[in-house]
Amino acid sequence: GESVGLHLPTLSVQEGDNSIINCAYSNSASDYFIWYKQESGKGPQFIIDIRSNMDKRQGQRVTVLLNKTVKHLSLQIAATQPGDSAVYFCAETDNFNKFYFGSGTKLNVKP
Amino acid sequence: GAGVSQSPRYKVAKRGQDVALRCDPISGHVSLFWYQQALGQGPEFLTYFQNEAQLDKSGLPSDRFFAERPEGSVSTLKIQRTQQEDSAVYLCASSPVTGGQMGAFFGQGTRLTVV
Numbered sequence: 001g002e003s004v005g006l007h008l009p010t011l012s013v014q015e016g017d018n019s020i021i022n023c024a025y026s027n028s029a030s031d032y033f034i035w036y037k038q039e040s041g042k043g044p045q046f047i048i049d050i051r052s053n054m055d056k057r058q059g060q061r062v063t064v065l066l067n068k069t070v071k072h073l074s075l076q077i078a079a080t081q082p083g084d085s086a087v088y089f090c091a092e093t094d095n096f097n098k099f100y101f102g103s104g105t106k107l108n109v110k111p
Numbered sequence: 112g113a114g115v116s117q118s119p120r121y122k123v124a125k126r127g128q129d130v131a132l133r134c135d136p137i138s139g140h141v142s143l144f145w146y147q148q149a150l151g152q153g154p155e156f157l158t159y160f161q162n163e164a165q166l167d168k169s170g171l172p173s174d175r176f177f178a179e180r181p182e183g184s185v186s187t188l189k190i191q192r193t194q195q196e197d198s199a200v201y202l203c204a205s206s207p208v209t210g211g212q213m214g215a216f217f218g219q220g221t222r223l224t225v226v
Contacts, residue, residue: 043217096210
């Protein structure tokens with residue numbers, strides 16, 4: 001099956017700094033990607049998505065970058081806040097019905 | 112409530128027992144997904160419904176797992192003869208559109224522990 005993985009299992013950043021979370025995927029046919037945030041004891045929460053016909057998409061304090069050539073996805077969080085502490089997952093699909101999630105990156109924001 | 116509701120929140124089952132996990136999606140949502148999340152791992156796809164039709168069940172790990180959504184709203188995930196490897200958090204998600212375009216809204220999950 002498809003493989004969606006993350007380079008760094010844990011990322012620690014200082015409050016106010018920018019965070020970058022990376023994700024690699026293996027299915028070149030994937031055409032839709034989502035970043036989710038999961039806090040302890042809760043279900044994943046949608047952050048931002050991007051389609052394969054784009055290479056960048058911006059939201060509020062977050063930016064997703066997609067490099068299809070190397071099958072790499074990143075999530076940038078500007079001015080990281082303590083409330084951003086969570087586990088972040090990337091998810092991919094090639095049919096919009098079945099999503100493959102990575103194993104997650106834990107983001108620790110130090111005050 | 113306004114979100115996806117799952118019950119029970121926690122379930123302890125003896126090995127060999129049957130369990131039923133319930134998902135109440137957001138009202139009017141067309142799509143419904145079930146995922147299994149092992150400790151420290153990302154969610155793994157189990158099955159997808161569009162209204163009452165189960166369009167993809169390729170992620171169900173064995174024939175002990177069965178899901179239904181008979182009226183296109185509430186869904187139940189049933190696990191027969193539970194085994195220790197079934198211990199996980201079972202997540203339900205719903206979406207207002209067909210498929211997972213625009214992402215999906217997840218419930219808090221049901222934590223199943225098989226002893």
